[in-house]
Amino acid sequence: MILILLINLKLMEEISIRETIEPLNRSTLRNALKINGTVRSYFSEFLRNMGYLEIPPVIYSTATDPLNHPVFDTSFEYYGQKYSITKSMIFHKQISVQYLGKIFTFSPNVRLETSDKASTGRHLSEFTQIDIECLNATRDDMISLAENMISGVIAEVKNKNSQDLTDLKRILNQPEKPFVKIRYEDALSQHGKHFEDVLSAKMSDPFWIIDIPVNEREFYDREDPENEGYLMDMDLIYPEGFGEAISGGEREFEIEKILQRVALKGQSPDQFKWFIEAASGGLLPSAGFGIGIERLVRYLCGFPKIEMVTPFPKVPGKRSI
Numbered sequence: 001m002i003l004i005l006l007i008n009l010k011l012m013e014e015i016s017i018r019e020t021i022e023p024l025n026r027s028t029l030r031n032a033l034k035i036n037g038t039v040r041s042y043f044s045e046f047l048r049n050m051g052y053l054e055i056p057p058v059i060y061s062t063a064t065d066p067l068n069h070p071v072f073d074t075s076f077e078y079y080g081q082k083y084s085i086t087k088s089m090i091f092h093k094q095i096s097v098q099y100l101g102k103i104f105t106f107s108p109n110v111r112l113e114t115s116d117k118a119s120t121g122r123h124l125s126e127f128t129q130i131d132i133e134c135l136n137a138t139r140d141d142m143i144s145l146a147e148n149m150i151s152g153v154i155a156e157v158k159n160k161n162s163q164d165l166t167d168l169k170r171i172l173n174q175p176e177k178p179f180v181k182i183r184y185e186d187a188l189s190q191h192g193k194h195f196e197d198v199l200s201a202k203m204s205d206p207f208w209i210i211d212i213p214v215n216e217r218e219f220y221d222r223e224d225p226e227n228e229g230y231l232m233d234m235d236l237i238y239p240e241g242f243g244e245a246i247s248g249g250e251r252e253f254e255i256e257k258i259l260q261r262v263a264l265k266g267q268s269p270d271q272f273k274w275f276i277e278a279a280s281g282g283l284l285p286s287a288g289f290g291i292g293i294e295r296l297v298r299y300l301c302g303f304p305k306i307e308m309v310t311p312f313p314k315v316p317g318k319r320s321i
C-alpha cells in the first residue's frame with residue numbers, strides 16, 4: 001500500500017500554491033460560508049430541541065467504516081497499536097446511543113478517494129457529515145426526521161440568506177413532504193445502472209432510494225427480515241443533478257447477524273474488534289443517517305463543484321495545502 005500511495009502522490013496533479021490560495025478571494029466563497037453557518041446553527045438547534053445530544057467528533061480510532069468502495073489507506077501505528085483516521089463514526093454512533101439514546105455530531109471524515117472522483121463535482125477527500133443516530137428508531141422515523149431537516153434548512157436559508165441566494169442567482173425550490181420513495185430495483189430496471197444520476201437530473205425535488213441490495217452496502221446496514229437480500233436503508237438524492245445527499249438506515253444489532261454479514265463481506269471480525277466486543281454484550285436496535293455538509297451547501301448555493309464551498313478543499317488526486 002505504501003508503494004501504491006507513493007506512485008499516486010507522484011501522479012498528483014500539480015497546482016501552484018497561488019492557484020490554491022486564489023479562490024479565498026472569491027465573493028461566492030463568502031456567500032457559501034454564510035450559508036454553511038446557517039446550516040450548522042439550524043441543524044444544531046433543531047436536533048437539540050428534539051432531545052439529541054451533540055457528541056464531539058472522533059478523529060482516529062482502532063475501527064472505522066470499511067466503506068463499500070475503494071479508498072487509499074489512512075492507517076498508522078502509535079505505540080504498537082494500529083489506528084485509522086475516521087471514514088465515518090458509524091461504530092461510535094451505534095455504541096454511544098446505547099447509553100445516550102439520541103446523538104448527533106459534526107464529524108470530519110477523511111476518505112482518500114481515487115482521482116476519478118475529482119470530476120464528479122461532489123467528492124472531496126476531507127469533508128464533514130452531520131451524523132445522527134437514535135435508539136429504538138425505525139427507518140421511517142429517520143426518513144421523516146431527515147425530511148424535516150432538509151425542508152427546514154431550505155426554508156431557513158431562503159429566509160436568513162436571501163441576499164446570498166440573490167448574489168448567487170440561486171432560486172431554491174421548497175420541497176413538499178413526504179418526499180418520493182423509489183425502490184432500488186425499480187430505479188435500476190427503469191433507468192439502468194446510472195439511475196441515480198439520471199433520476200437526479202430529471203427530478204425537481206429531493207427523493208429517496210430505498211431497499212438497497214445487501215451486497216451494495218456495508219455489513220452494519222440491517223437486512224430486512226421480511227425482504228431477504230434487501231436492506232432497511234435509504235439514500236436521499238438531490239434534484240437538478242446534484243446527486244447523493246444522505247445515506248442511512250436501521251443497523252444490524254444482533255451479534256450472530258453482524259458476524260454473518262462481516263463474513264459475507266470477506267472481512268475479519270478482528271478489523272472491528274472493539275465494536276464486535278461491545279456488540280457481543282447485546283445491543284438494542286438503532287437507526288440513523290449522515291448528511292454531507294459540503295454537498296448540502298453546494299446544493300443550496302447551486303454550485304457546479306463542491307470545492308467552491310470551502311476555503312481549503314481536498315479534491316481527490318489534486319495537491320492541496
Ligand code: AMP
Pocket residue numbers: 088111113122123124125126127129244245246247248290291292293294295
Ligand atoms: P455515506 O454513508 O458513505 O454515504 O456518507 C454519508 C454522506 O456523506 C453522503 O451521503 C454524502 O453526503 C457525504 N459524503 C460521502 N462521501 C463524500 C465525499 N467523498 N465528499 C463529500 N461528501 C461525501
Ligand code: MG
Pocket residue numbers: 235244246247
Ligand atoms: Mg452513501
